[in-house]
Amino acid sequence: xxxxxxxxxxxxxxxxxxxxxxxxxxxxxxxxxxxxxxxxxxxxxxxxxxxxxxxxxxxxxxxxxxxxxxxxxxxxxxxxxxxxxxxxxxxxxxxxxxxxxxxxxxxxxxxxxxxxxxxxxxxxxxxxxxxxxxxxxxxxxxxxxxxxxxxxxxxxxxxxxxxxxxxxxxxxxxxxxxxxxxxxxxxxxxxxxxxxxxxxxxxxxxxxxxxxxxxxxxxxxxxxxxxxxxxxxxxxxxxxxxxxxxxxxxxxxxxxxxxxxxxxxxxxxxxxxxxxxxxxxxxxxxxxxxxxxxxxxxxxxxxxxxxxxxxxxxxxxxxxxxxxxxxxxxxxxxxxxxxxxxxxxxxxxxxxxxxxxxxxxxxxxxxxxxxxxxxxxxxxxxxxxxxxxxxxxxxxxxxxxxxxxxxxxxxxxxxxxxx
Amino acid sequence: xxxxxxxxxxxxxxxxxxxxxxxxxxxxxxxxxxxxxxxxxxxxxxxxxxxxxxxxxxxxxxxxxxxxxxxxxxxxxxxxxxxxxxxxxxxxxxxxxxxxxxxxxxxxxxxxxxxxxxxxxxxxxxxxxxxxxxxxxxxxxxxxxxxxxxxxxxxxxxxxxxxxxxxxxxxxxxxxxxxxxxxxxxxxxxxxxxxxxxxxxxxxxxxxxxxxxxxxxxxxxxxxxxxxxxxxxxxxxxxxxxxxxxxxxxx
Amino acid sequence: xxxxxxxxxxxxxxxxxxxxxxxxxxxxxxxxxxxxxxxxxxxxxxxxxxxxxxxxxxxxxxxxxxxxxxxxxxxxxxxxxxxxxxxxxxxxxxxxxxxxxxxxxxxxxxxxxxxxxxxxxxxxxxxxxxxxxxxxxxxxxxxxxxxxxxxxxxxxxxxxxxxxxxxxxxxxxxxxxxxxxxxxxx
Numbered sequence: 001x002x003x004x005x006x007x008x009x010x011x012x013x014x015x016x017x018x019x020x021x022x023x024x025x026x027x028x029x030x031x032x033x034x035x036x037x038x039x040x041x042x043x044x045x046x047x048x049x050x051x052x053x054x055x056x057x058x059x060x061x062x063x064x065x066x067x068x069x070x071x072x073x074x075x076x077x078x079x080x081x082x083x084x085x086x087x088x089x090x091x092x093x094x095x096x097x098x099x100x101x102x103x104x105x106x107x108x109x110x111x112x113x114x115x116x117x118x119x120x121x122x123x124x125x126x127x128x129x130x131x132x133x134x135x136x137x138x139x140x141x142x143x144x145x146x147x148x149x150x151x152x153x154x155x156x157x158x159x160x161x162x163x164x165x166x167x168x169x170x171x172x173x174x175x176x177x178x179x180x181x182x183x184x185x186x187x188x189x190x191x192x193x194x195x196x197x198x199x200x201x202x203x204x205x206x207x208x209x210x211x212x213x214x215x216x217x218x219x220x221x222x223x224x225x226x227x228x229x230x231x232x233x234x235x236x237x238x239x240x241x242x243x244x245x246x247x248x249x250x251x252x253x254x255x256x257x258x259x260x261x262x263x264x265x266x267x268x269x270x271x272x273x274x275x276x277x278x279x280x281x282x283x284x285x286x287x288x289x290x291x292x293x294x295x296x297x298x299x300x301x302x303x304x305x306x307x308x309x310x311x312x313x314x315x316x317x318x319x320x321x322x323x324x325x326x327x328x329x330x331x332x333x334x335x336x337x338x339x340x341x342x343x344x345x346x347x348x349x350x351x352x353x354x355x356x357x358x359x360x361x362x363x364x365x366x367x368x369x370x371x372x373x374x375x376x377x378x379x380x381x382x383x384x385x386x387x388x389x390x391x392x393x394x395x396x397x398x399x400x401x402x403x404x405x406x407x408x409x410x411x412x413x414x415x416x417x418x419x
Numbered sequence: 420x421x422x423x424x425x426x427x428x429x430x431x432x433x434x435x436x437x438x439x440x441x442x443x444x445x446x447x448x449x450x451x452x453x454x455x456x457x458x459x460x461x462x463x464x465x466x467x468x469x470x471x472x473x474x475x476x477x478x479x480x481x482x483x484x485x486x487x488x489x490x491x492x493x494x495x496x497x498x499x500x501x502x503x504x505x506x507x508x509x510x511x512x513x514x515x516x517x518x519x520x521x522x523x524x525x526x527x528x529x530x531x532x533x534x535x536x537x538x539x540x541x542x543x544x545x546x547x548x549x550x551x552x553x554x555x556x557x558x559x560x561x562x563x564x565x566x567x568x569x570x571x572x573x574x575x576x577x578x579x580x581x582x583x584x585x586x587x588x589x590x591x592x593x594x595x596x597x598x599x600x601x602x603x604x605x606x607x608x609x610x611x612x613x614x615x616x617x618x619x620x621x622x623x624x625x626x627x628x629x630x631x632x633x634x635x636x637x638x639x640x641x642x643x644x645x646x647x648x649x650x651x652x653x654x655x656x657x658x659x660x661x662x663x664x665x666x667x668x669x670x
Numbered sequence: 671x672x673x674x675x676x677x678x679x680x681x682x683x684x685x686x687x688x689x690x691x692x693x694x695x696x697x698x699x700x701x702x703x704x705x706x707x708x709x710x711x712x713x714x715x716x717x718x719x720x721x722x723x724x725x726x727x728x729x730x731x732x733x734x735x736x737x738x739x740x741x742x743x744x745x746x747x748x749x750x751x752x753x754x755x756x757x758x759x760x761x762x763x764x765x766x767x768x769x770x771x772x773x774x775x776x777x778x779x780x781x782x783x784x785x786x787x788x789x790x791x792x793x794x795x796x797x798x799x800x801x802x803x804x805x806x807x808x809x810x811x812x813x814x815x816x817x818x819x820x821x822x823x824x825x826x827x828x829x830x831x832x833x834x835x836x837x838x839x840x841x842x843x844x845x846x847x848x849x850x851x852x853x854x855x856x
Binding site: 486488525526527650651653654657658660661664665 | 692694695697698701702705708721722725726729730
Binding site for chain 2: 035074077080081087091236237240241244247248250251255258261262270280
């Protein structure tokens with residue numbers, strides 16, 4: 001690390017005493033990265049960007065927002081109408097939240113497909129699940145702050161879930177509320193915690209990246225890098241690729257923010273909260289819908305709560321459920337089929353979560369919930385024991401030399417270093 | 420793989436709101452001047468809409484998020500705004516005797532609501548609460564079309580439907596039974612000039628006004644959006660070309 | 671374990687490598703910088719006063735009801751503004767003052783557009799207290815204008831500092847008469 005020679009004497013003086021420049025150089029400049037990463041590897045940096053956007057816009061919004069039941073709704077409207085550019089900052093904040101979840105789901109599906117959760121990256125995966133949980137908590141509390149009808153009733157429904165816990169459930173709910181229903185005490189503490197959590201997320205993200213850098217990134221063929229012929233420096237290759245990814249992300253975000261800003265929200269949240277009147281259909285934000293579907297699929301209240309949290313718990317233990325030594329789905333034809341089935345099922349769960357709990361939707365929700373758990377608890381373990389995988393290439397460089405990295409060719413000519 | 424993900428995800432939540440709206444309500448879809456990426460408000464129509472609001476709706480419905488100074492968006496100048504504001508009485512105080520008092524409005528004031536609070540509103544309307552209209556166009560799915568359809572949707576109940584006392588049949592209202600009596604019959608507002616004062620004409624003007632009231636910044640938003648998407652579109656192309664250039668020796 | 675490698679990875683500046691300082695790459699980073707600036711501006715401008723605050727940047731006051739010798743206090747931009755309907759005697763005394771006696775010399779006609787009405791920001795120029803003298807019976811100080819109880823500044827019938835620690839006269843806000851009975855402040 002101290003071998004790095006910076007040109008500027010100022011930079012050298014600082015770095016000698018606080019090696020931040022060396023560290024950045026090692027982490028993001030010279031850092032060897034597999035040369036065959038595809039665009040599914042862009043979502044990590046996009047998630048980091050989303051977090052940064054949320055924090056900056058959030059801090060700015062907090063300058064004009066009032067966390068009191070009598071003023072919250074109107075303070076948001078004041079931001080939309082009177083604060084300079086307030087409408088834009090608010091729309092960016094609420095839509096980047098949705099984009100953050102899109103990016104994170106794609107990031108997670110990438111991990112599932114390519115086996116990024118497998119040894120030695122189990123802890124990296126688990127830290128990711130922790131970040132996901134923190135994101136869900138942050139988003140849930142953030143949605144309450146505008147104090148619209150959905151804010152209030154979503155908060156009421158979700159906090160009421162904890163009453164399902166035997167014996168202590170009611171006391172816990174009272175503790176969460178700070179009163180006998182969702183009211184000012186609840187709103188105030190949600191504001192405080194909503195401001196806090198993104199910084200906790202940032203801290204866990206740092207751990208996530210440290211864990212990543214321990215063994216380096218996984219790659220589409222799931223084979224460890226064998227040497228310098230398999231890697232390229234992060235800068236300039238992946239910096240410019242990330243810049244392109246960011247450009248696409250921002251373009252899509254701008255299209256939504258400026259032309260469809262309320263498409264992913266619910267009109268009922270433009271109605272001030274009314275404790276005496278429940279909206280016809282209480283729906284959480286779209287990114288919670290799959291878990292909402294699982295919650296409602298179980299006729300028993302406690303069962304639904306346990307299964308909903310179980311759906312995330314099962315992600316934690318994934319590295320021990322799928323023990324196949326082959327990482328990437330590219331070489332696991334059966335696993336690949338089940339992966340896509342799981343993906344379609346997840347979309348279905350999301351769709352069903354937005355439907356009223358009536359008629360055929362109930363049956364379909366139960367089938368989809370069962371399939372979700374079946375996939376993790378039965379299919380993956382069985383597959384890892386009995387699946388016949390395709391032969392793996394010898395190294396990353398090899399299929400690249402052959403010109404077709406999708407087919408898993410067997411051996412091939414000797415390893416030649418990439419120029 | 421990315422493409423498949425993105426297309427599915429994006430189409431899912433763009434259709435989500437439509438999926439949430441249900442029932443057999445009749446929705447008349449109209450072409451609004453503010454629709455689309457280049458949409459703008461029709462100022463003349465908004466002014467007529469404000470007039471209609473004052474004369475027909477303001478007796479029961481407040482618009483407390485709108486200030487008189489906002490009417491500059493409708494094309495009124497400062498003197499006209501002052502004059503409009505002065506026609507209203509707003510509460511101020513307490514004075515040196517500790518009492519609240521009424522005074523003529525100024526540009527900085529918000530439109531006063533017809534009722535002091537929700538309970539007073541309910542008491543005067545058989546228990547029903549006429550909602551504040553500041554955000555109504557965003558607080559209902561397909562807001563503008565819905566509001567238009569509602570105003571024009573009063574008709575005789577189809578055979579077999581009982582309409583209780585104090586309720587009215589409306590084709591666009593979810594559940595079809597609404598507590599608001601038909602507000603427009605045609606020629607309810609005397610427009611200067613030869614603007615359309617049929618139910619459809621007045622409703623259309625009201626929708627323009629209400630859509631503006633719900634989102635006064637819409638025009639600015641779309642203008643900046645065009646510039647932002649244009650800039651980012653170029654940036655996508657430029658950054659992709661740069662990426663290919665940098666990666667040329669690896670491919 | 672990922673190895674650091676300086677041989678195989680293409681070098682940066684010292685080798686003739688196309689693509690590093692290429693125009694297209696520079697253009698990309700330039701556009702990114704432009705974009706960042708375009709985003710930064712609204713985030714800073716939102717700190718500026720919002721539209722509802724600016725709407726109260728000026729107020730119109732009806733002064734027709736102020737009797738001769740009486741004063742009213744109105745709120746303008748969060749501060750008190752004194753409007754005094756001066757008596758003839760007060761006006762004469764304000765004009766007769768020798769400028770050499772003033773710490774902050776100003777003639778009365780420069781401080782009042784119409785001599786009968788004095789419009790002043792009611793904040794002591796010492797450390798910001800609100801001087802007394804508006805209400806009947808309140809102390810007006812040795813010069814019959816205003817008196818600040820915090821540290822003993824005395825202002826005269828033109829609002830000028832005569833005695834005490836305040837460095838300058840009471841501030842005259844921007845104002846103009848819209849008519850004989852309405853003055854617009856700000």
